Amino acid sequence: MKLYSTKNPATRVSFKEAVFNSMPQDKGLYMPVNIPRLEDNFLNHLDEYTLPEIAFHVAQKLIGDDIPADDLKEIIADAISFLAPAVKLEENVFVLELWHGPSLAFKDFGARFMSRVMSYFLEKGEKQLDVLVATSGDTGGAVALGFLGVPNTRVTILYPKGKVSDIQELQLTTNGQNIRAVEVDGTFDDCQALVKQAFTDKELNEKFRLTSANSINISRLIPQTFYYFNAYAQLLKRDINKVVFSVPSGNFGNIGAGLLAWKMGLPVSHFIAATNVNDTVPEFLKTGVYQPKPSVATLSNAMDVGDPSNWVRIADLFKEDAEALKTQVTGYSYTDEQTLEAIKFIFDNYNYVACPHTAIAWQALRDWQQDNYKRDTAGIFLSTAHPCKFPDVFPESIGGKVDVPEQVAGLSKKQKHATALGKDFAGFKDYLLKND
Numbered sequence: 540m541k542l543y544s545t546k547n548p549a550t551r552v553s554f555k556e557a558v559f560n561s562m563p564q565d566k567g568l569y570m571p572v573n574i575p576r577l578e579d580n581f582l583n584h585l586d587e588y589t590l591p592e593i594a595f596h597v598a599q600k601l602i603g604d605d606i607p608a609d610d611l612k613e614i615i616a617d618a619i620s621f622l623a624p625a626v627k628l629e630e631n632v633f634v635l636e637l638w639h640g641p642s643l644a645f646k647d648f649g650a651r652f653m654s655r656v657m658s659y660f661l662e663k664g665e666k667q668l669d670v671l672v673a674t675s676g677d678t679g680g681a682v683a684l685g686f687l688g689v690p691n692t693r694v695t696i697l698y699p700k701g702k703v704s705d706i707q708e709l710q711l712t713t714n715g716q717n718i719r720a721v722e723v724d725g726t727f728d729d730c731q732a733l734v735k736q737a738f739t740d741k742e743l744n745e746k747f748r749l750t751s752a753n754s755i756n757i758s759r760l761i762p763q764t765f766y767y768f769n770a771y772a773q774l775l776k777r778d779i780n781k782v783v784f785s786v787p788s789g790n791f792g793n794i795g796a797g798l799l800a801w802k803m804g805l806p807v808s809h810f811i812a813a814t815n816v817n818d819t820v821p822e823f824l825k826t827g828v829y830q831p832k833p834s835v836a837t838l839s840n841a842m843d844v845g846d847p848s849n850w851v852r853i854a855d856l857f858k859e860d861a862e863a864l865k866t867q868v869t870g871y872s873y874t875d876e877q878t879l880e881a882i883k884f885i886f887d888n889y890n891y892v893a894c895p896h897t898a899i900a901w902q903a904l905r906d907w908q909q910d911n912y913k914r915d916t917a918g919i920f921l922s923t924a925h926p927c928k929f930p931d932v933f934p935e936s937i938g939g940k941v942d943v944p945e946q947v948a949g950l951s952k953k954q955k956h957a958t959a960l961g962k963d964f965a966g967f968k969d970y971l972l973k974n975d
């Protein structure tokens with residue numbers, strides 16, 4: 540697999556280089572030089588394969604011989620070890636549950652695959668890999684659990700004090716082993732600024748082999764294509780072969796992977812980009828003007844992004860052809876009030892509890908189907924997290940109905956370990972140097 544930078548299409552790097560660099564020096568994003576098309580024979584018979592089989596086939600097509608087949612198969616068996624069921628709510632409405640992994644969010648797909656690929660590429664005798672990650676909640680849990688126990692790696696998670704839910708905090712702070720948590724007296728942006736500054740600090744880079752684990756890493760994007768193919772496979776089993784996907788979007792890595800799957804030949808009729816009031820992309824799709832703005836805090840906080848970091852990948856996939864992009868993607872955005880109404884509607888009508896991100900995707904699908912309904916086309920909205928991660932969002936009547944999955948059942952008995960720090964870089968740097 541060869542990749543180029545969106546800012547400099549003539550560059551060529553290997554998959555390994557792209558995985559460890561995360562972002563090219565020129566601050567573009569890595570994209571595959573060649574987007575392979577999957578064989579019709581495979582696509583037409585997707586329903587005959589399991590999720591790991593689909594994942595292996597898709598990954599091998601993309602990655603080529605950078606990872607030999609047997610090794611890749613092992614990485615996938617280990618990383619993609621849970622299901623992603625498409626559950627029918629009503630005629631032509633399905634919810635794709637992407638939260639059956641260890642951290643109860645779809646980010647498990649990306650984080651688990653990335654951690655294993657990084658560990659695979661680390662050569663014997665190489666310096667320990669130090670992963671720094673800032674989180675507003677879900678990323679940290681997925682990365683922590685993804686790297687937990689992975690040899691020759693260590694993860695440092697920075698999270699904003701008092702701004703993640705209790706379950707999220709427990710997922711970040713109770714791991715031990717090669718995972719450590721830093722509770723920053725500041726906002727998510729402060730956490731991100733500390734991580735960014737660490738990457739440019741000479742002394743830290745001499746002492747440690749630092750790498751980031753954020754959603755722009757190509758090894759997080761690739762595994763997110765798997766569940767789009769697998770969702771289609773599940774509908775083929777019900778004799779449905781026309782689908783639209785509605786994707787709750789923040790940094791646009793999830794929907795970006797869906798569009799990559801489509802470019803690889805997955806016959807998706809349409810994509811819906813569903814956001815909260817951080818509506819930079821829906822506005823762009825309406826007006827043609829891409830105007831990043833400061834993020835606004837909402838109930839669906841994993842999507843509080845004013846300048847989505849993966850957007851350049853999507854623009855690049857369409858070669859900047861805004862018309863082609865608009866034909867394939869429609870945007871919708873919703874307020875917190877509308878999000879709560881959607882949660883209530885879904886609960887009252889389907890006896891199903893959706894997390895706030897999921898509810899936004901459902902509402903967008905409903906609004907799209909209102910204008911574009913076709914009897915032969917199923918809508919699939921992506922459920923990106925289990926509702927138990929956002930307990931404060933639900934009214935008592937609904938919150939009481941949220942089940943507690945085994946992944947979190949024992950967490951509250953565990954001891955929290957986090958180092959409290961301020962938001963100044965000197966303090967963070969000192970912490971890293973003194974705790975090596």
Ligand SMILES: *Cc1c(COP(=O)(O)O)cnc(C)c1O
Binds near residue numbers: 787
């Ligand atoms: C990260 C996240 C999103 C947004 O996904 P992007 O790939 O950043 O668009 C949506 N929902 C949940 C629950 C998340 O954790």
